[in-house]
Amino acid sequence: MFGSRKETYCPYCLRKINLSDLRFFCVDEDDNRHEVKLSLMDKFFKRLPTCQRRYCKNRGLTIREVECKHCGEQLPAQILFHDKYLSFCAVGVAGAGKSSYVTTVIHELRYSNVPWVLQAMDTYTTELALLNEKLVYESRNCLIGTTSGIAPRPQFWTILDNSTASQKVPTYSLTVYDGAGEDCEKIGYTPVDAKISRYMSSARMLLIMFDPLILSSVQNEVPPEILYSSIAHERKESAPTNMVSMANALVNYIRQSCNIPPGQRIEARAAVVLTKLDALRDTINGFAPDSTINRESPHLKSKGFVEADSKMVDLEIRDWLIRQGEIAFINTIDANFKNVRVFGVSSFGNPPDMNKRLAKIRPHRVLDPIMWMLANEGVIPIKN
Ligand SMILES: Nc1nc2c(ncn2[C@@H]2O[C@H](COP(=O)(O)OP(=O)(O)OP(=O)(O)O)[C@@H](O)[C@H]2O)c(=O)[nH]1
Ligand SMILES: [Mg+2]
Numbered sequence: 001m002f003g004s005r006k007e008t009y010c011p012y013c014l015r016k017i018n019l020s021d022l023r024f025f026c027v028d029e030d031d032n033r034h035e036v037k038l039s040l041m042d043k044f045f046k047r048l049p050t051c052q053r054r055y056c057k058n059r060g061l062t063i064r065e066v067e068c069k070h071c072g073e074q075l076p077a078q079i080l081f082h083d084k085y086l087s088f089c090a091v092g093v094a095g096a097g098k099s100s101y102v103t104t105v106i107h108e109l110r111y112s113n114v115p116w117v118l119q120a121m122d123t124y125t126t127e128l129a130l131l132n133e134k135l136v137y138e139s140r141n142c143l144i145g146t147t148s149g150i151a152p153r154p155q156f157w158t159i160l161d162n163s164t165a166s167q168k169v170p171t172y173s174l175t176v177y178d179g180a181g182e183d184c185e186k187i188g189y190t191p192v193d194a195k196i197s198r199y200m201s202s203a204r205m206l207l208i209m210f211d212p213l214i215l216s217s218v219q220n221e222v223p224p225e226i227l228y229s230s231i232a233h234e235r236k237e238s239a240p241t242n243m244v245s246m247a248n249a250l251v252n253y254i255r256q257s258c259n260i261p262p263g264q265r266i267e268a269r270a271a272v273v274l275t276k277l278d279a280l281r282d283t284i285n286g287f288a289p290d291s292t293i294n295r296e297s298p299h300l301k302s303k304g305f306v307e308a309d310s311k312m313v314d315l316e317i318r319d320w321l322i323r324q325g326e327i328a329f330i331n332t333i334d335a336n337f338k339n340v341r342v343f344g345v346s347s348f349g350n351p352p353d354m355n356k357r358l359a360k361i362r363p364h365r366v367l368d369p370i371m372w373m374l375a376n377e378g379v380i381p382i383k384n
């Protein structure tokens, strides 16, 4: 499951794949889709095949469509040719802020001063990123809830690592799963649930998104207009308030699908991410103005992952969660995952207004969990 770094997995059925596990198709203008087999040379050079059909307009061109032999799902052709296979899966109750978070992370990775270049591998990823980016950054509207009842379609990105001076630019494939909270809350035994749980169990990092605004202790303190604007109203009816039962459902599912006995901790990294930090700014029981969590993230500037800063943030938020009575949630996560780190983020930087319109987007610490994953995968150095 969590194999060595050079291995590639089908992001849908999670089988380990190489060239011979794929089927290739040439699609010419007349929509005459036909299969193209690998030649011996293709296999030897580990390269994509070219169409050899006699009168095909694409003869001699590299194929564009690839599917997994095992599950039949379409994959981006480049997926095999990366130095590392990274993936994360955002889970959390409905309206926790998962999609907003993913949107700002992708935006930060693409447009702020980071040493990486991000490229979408397929049109679905390109279009979704464009749509969400327009909504949030240009129209300044909140996103609407992710469609539930279907397994989330993975988003495929290539990261080009510009931080090394070597001639060959290392590339990493980054798969992002962002499903509907409604589906994570009541995960059962339908085929869709099985698919979602497979995604969760295969991810190299789980982002367990924790919405502080579901806690009654917080609801009593946050000004009503901020509470109103920071909650997903279309989800209000179904919104559960219990992170512990969600955490339990989550770990049971991962255990089952990966066959991990109860006494053994799950290997996947778990980043617990407290969202919507901006909404807590003026609460008495919130974080002190000079606390580490309120300071600017130091990682990018330090060109690495600053362990001391991250550990401090982890402590501050754990302490805060305990003060809110959420010790059972933290215990559940700690008891089940080998590697847990707690983070706090604000995707927007400010709460939306009463009409759910956003001010200029100023993400706070959104890249921290991603930098933790990159540091642990050896992509960026750990600074002590
Ligand atoms: N104040 C504040 N509110 C936020 C922030 N991020 C998200 N929200 C609010 O939370 C609501 C839900 O955000 P989404 O990103 O759609 O949540 P989700 O977890 O993807 O929800 P589902 O797709 O339904 O599971 C938004 O409409 C915003 O009102 C944030 O950084 N600050
Ligand atoms: Mg969503």
Ligand SMILES: [Zn+2]
Pocket: 010, 011, 012, 013, 014, 015, 068, 069, 070, 071, 072, 073
């Ligand atoms: Zn597959």
Ligand SMILES: [Zn+2]
Pocket: 026, 027, 028, 034, 051, 052, 053, 056, 057, 058, 059
């Ligand atoms: Zn052809």
